Amino acid sequence: MGSTRYIMSIGELTRKDNSLCFRKNGRNVYIPVENTKEIYCFNEVGINTKLLDFLSQNHIIIHFFNYYGGYSGTYYPKDHYLSGKLLVKQAVKYQNDRMDIARAIVKGIGVNIYEVLYHYYKHGKKEVKNTIDWIKKSFFPQVVQAEDVKELMAYEGEVWMRFYGDFVYFLPEDFVMNKRVKRPPDNPINALISFGNTLLYTKTIAAIYQTHLDQRISFLHEPSEGRFSLSLDLSEVFKPVIVFKTIFDLVNNRRLQVEKHFDKQVNYCVLNEEGRKIFIESFEERLESVFMHPKLKRKVSYRTALKLDCYKLIKNILEEKEFVPFSLKEGM
Template sequence: MGSTRYITSMGELTRKDNSLCFRKNGKNVYIPVENTKEIYCLNEVSINTKLLDFLAANNIIVHFFNYFEGYSGSFYPRNQYNSGKLLVKQVECFSSRRLDIAKAIVKGIGNNISEVLYHYYKHDKKEVKDTIDWIKNEFYERVEKGNDIREVMAAEGEVWQRFYGDFKYILPEDFIMNKRVKRPPDNPINALISFGNTLLYTKTISSIYRTHLDQRISFLHEPSEGRFSLSLDISEVFKPVIVYKTIFELVNNKKLKVEKHFDKKVNYCLLNEEGRNIFITAFEERLESVFNHPKLKRKVSYRTAIKLDCYKLIKFIMEDKEFVPFNAKENI
């Protein structure tokens, strides 16, 4: 899967000469270091400091997930992209321009939710037009008039709730969501959303790591201990077109089935290993799919688009160039 390696089984990851070796059930699977940029550990994986030293020397990031398919944390090499000047400017921007960036992000979420819904409207799901019209006629104005972060986030919360409310027109009955439940997810659609959002969040962590931005200083979400809040900001506008389009296509094409690809317990529901692998494959294919970029005049993947949004934010911070996050309508 390109530069990403996924480990979905229990086992041990070690250094073997100048490559990586994953040992499971008494068998070795070798992972070439060349072109590997990140590794996802989605099960119990044993590692040692010798391996970590090797990963650091090769600038490979490792993301760890817990039993409930939630994000536990990341190992990444000592940051080679530190920039004191950008850090100072980023902090200054948080103090003076936070609301401007937050509004741009939330408008971007609305743009991309509207674009995803319009795709289904064109395919005879006429019921979603109410949300498309609300975004066009009320949402943008409400965001623009927001006087503080709380008001802007309230508008964001409502656009997501309206979007979730339209799932009943897009998905089959056994994937309908009564409400969004995260930790742990309680039904198949919540399991897919949580897993997809977490994959996108960690992809964004990797993208930000390879720029000079500081992961801890965010603008829409409150900077907080224990998570990379800037990754939440950057990933938010990509959720409709990367995570949700992946979910809708897998479910509607019957590639994921409730009775076959989920483990349902008393109070939670998770993808099983086969389901995870199906989702990961589709998610990576979505990330690598390309569109014509209007400004660059060339084809660009969604993975690259995430990094381009990081650079746009840097341009805003350093040069005061308008920050306009990824817009599916303009870029497809």
């Protein structure tokens, strides 16, 4: 899993000399800190202040999740990349040019949904043509002409709903979506989307943490208390590329199955432990998979692409360079 550690069991996480120790069922599992950047806790994990201090010293982020696999929160070491200059300019950018960045993000979502659907169109799923045509002829012009963020959010909502509606053409029947239900998810496809989006959101938190950007000042989503709204902004264009391509691959290759990998109760449905492990492994593989970057003239991973979008935003804020989020078609 590279620089990310996932804890699925009940246990206790402590500092042991200069490494981390996870104790479960009377056994110790040692985690080296050298290349650890993030820890994900998907079960009840005991921690203490000595551990938190050690994580801070080593700039390690720790994410916590509840029983449903929903995001509870992040322990975020004190910012070591603080920049007063960028913070002021980021706030000014929000005040003066919020629409430019919000528009670029919504357009970027459409660009990547188009590419994902076009893949299925090329492989014989001609029914998705309606959505592809609509994105080109209606969605893009609407985004360009939108006058405020509320209008942009409405167009964004519609492109996602049309995308979800096309699942019926290329996913097995038991993974087709009736409607998007988030908290808690009510069927297998909603469970996968919620889990995947949450993983991507926390990966974006980690990417932003390694830059001088402020997590709280966002452009498409309203900056609000209790969440890192810039992470919501920057993760959006990567959802079709990372979350949904992971889901489609796992479902269509039957690596995830309704009867084997989900816990379904009366009003909710979540991945079980085995299902989560399969999803996380595939999700990490996709993050680490590489493509040729046309400008950098070298191969980069999707994890790096996420960080590059942070730097593009910084260049926009400091140097007025146009912000164009990651495009699956362009590979940058």
